[in-house]
Amino acid sequence: MNTFVTFTALLLVGLASTAPVNDDILHIDNELFPELFVIYTGENDITNLVVPVNSLNFEDEPDDEEAFASATAGIYIFFVEENKGLFVLQNKTATKLLENGNDISAASDDNKAVFFGASDGIYTFNAEKKTAEKYGTLTDNIINIAVANATNEIFILTADHIVYKVTEDGTNKEEVTEVKDAQQIVLDSSNNLYFVDNKKQVYVRLYEDGTVKKIKDLPAHPSSVKLLRPPIVIDDSVPVIAGKKAFLAYSNGTAEFAEIILDTKPTAYSVEPSLLVYAAHDKKIYEYNILNIVVLGLLQEGLEELSEVKSHFSGQTSEIQNMATKSMKTIRAN
Numbered sequence: 321m322n323t324f325v326t327f328t329a330l331l332l333v334g335l336a337s338t339a340p341v342n343d344d345i346l347h348i349d350n351e352l353f354p355e356l357f358v359i360y361t362g363e364n365d366i367t368n369l370v371v372p373v374n375s376l377n378f379e380d381e382p383d384d385e386e387a388f389a390s391a392t393a394g395i396y397i398f399f400v401e402e403n404k405g406l407f408v409l410q411n412k413t414a415t416k417l418l419e420n421g422n423d424i425s426a427a428s429d430d431n432k433a434v435f436f437g438a439s440d441g442i443y444t445f446n447a448e449k450k451t452a453e454k455y456g457t458l459t460d461n462i463i464n465i466a467v468a469n470a471t472n473e474i475f476i477l478t479a480d481h482i483v484y485k486v487t488e489d490g491t492n493k494e495e496v497t498e499v500k501d502a503q504q505i506v507l508d509s510s511n512n513l514y515f516v517d518n519k520k521q522v523y524v525r526l527y528e529d530g531t532v533k534k535i536k537d538l539p540a541h542p543s544s545v546k547l548l549r550p551p552i553v554i555d556d557s558v559p560v561i562a563g564k565k566a567f568l569a570y571s572n573g574t575a576e577f578a579e580i581i582l583d584t585k586p587t588a589y590s591v592e593p594s595l596l597v598y599a600a601h602d603k604k605i606y607e608y609n610i611l612n613i614v615v616l617g618l619l620q621e622g623l624e625e626l627s628e629v630k631s632h633f634s635g636q637t638s639e640i641q642n643m644a645t646k647s648m649k650t651i652r653a654n
């Protein structure tokens with residue numbers, strides 16, 4: 321099992337253990353959304369959720385598990401609520417940043433920048449003032465934005481389904497002509513660009529030479545397809561939800577079933593922080609702190625299932641601790 325699957329599974333297997341589970345396949349159902357994990361309740365569905373894994377959120381490297389356990393205090397969570405706008409959530413307080421913001425992106429590195437794609441161009445986050453400020457001069461209607469790792473490039477997908485590479489501090493854009501009819505875009509850690517076309521097929525455009533490959537091994541006619549931003553601990557791949565099934569799509573053009581079936585579907589996800597998983601479901605945002613649950617056993621009262629999570633994975637606690645340290649070091653190293 322790869323890292324993404326392992327760490328998502330760590331949480332979900334345990335929580336699902338009261339329900340009948342078919343071999344190794346995880347079924348995500350309503351029981352995985354207990355009220356105790358709610359950090360925000362909206363009026364409408366949450367359609368987008370991003371937790372930047374950069375110095376905005378993880379400035380100091382937690383050198384022990386206790387530091388990681390408190391890492392969610394003060395963390396900035398960005399989301400879009402249908403018909404309401406783009407917000408930042410910190411310490412359970414939501415602040416509206418943009419009426420017309422559609423998407424959020426940050427590179428997983430040691431800067432603090434967060435970018436927003438809006439119906440009239442690109443904005444950046446001002447953390448001191450808790451506001452969005454216009455970035456560059458573009459005025460495109462942007463539906464997806466993806467900030468590249470370790471370069472100063474930003475990829476945008478516009479409402480007319482064209483992908484551009486934005487350079488020169490937001491004043492210049494060049495069409496990425498190899499990408500056609502894109503409906504969604506996501507970058508992996510090597511800046512390969514994955515996109516879904518108007519026939520719900522998934523492709524990858526390699527950063528190195530612009531080659532476009534269709535991803536094999538995915539359902540031929542899925543009812544829906546969603547690309548997720550990858551957890552920072554995985555390389556050269558992104559999670560894909562096709563119909564009810566979760567897959568990992570690799571930059572070599574293959575995909576693998578992640579052994580997860582979504583009987584109920586979150587309306588948005590953020591799995592980038594890896595040991596923290598965020599999901600939006602039925603107008604609410606949920607936070608799952610895997611280290612807290614599994615290693616430290618900080619059991620929240622009234623949630624009996626959590627004691628099973630802990631005992632289920634008690635043999636793997638050192639592996640999880642190592643991963644917590646490693647994922648933070650990865651960020652600091654960039």
Ligand SMILES: *[C@@H]1O[C@H](CO)[C@@H](O)[C@H](O)[C@H]1NC(C)=O
Binds near residue numbers: 393410411
């Ligand atoms: C959020 O909570 C943390 C920890 O309690 C605190 O240090 C920080 O000042 C709070 N931030 C805001 C904006 O309230």
Ligand SMILES: *[C@@H]1O[C@H](CO)[C@@H](O)[C@H](O)[C@H]1NC(C)=O
Binds near residue numbers: 510
């Ligand atoms: C970002 O890119 C650098 C340079 O290519 C690479 O060493 C690093 O691993 C990348 N970061 C992540 C989070 O993958």
Ligand SMILES: *[C@@H]1O[C@H](CO)[C@@H](O)[C@H](O)[C@H]1NC(C)=O
Binds near residue numbers: 570
């Ligand atoms: C594609 O990459 C994945 C992940 O690195 C690997 O497991 C798989 O064997 C590769 N497939 C091919 C055909 O190279």
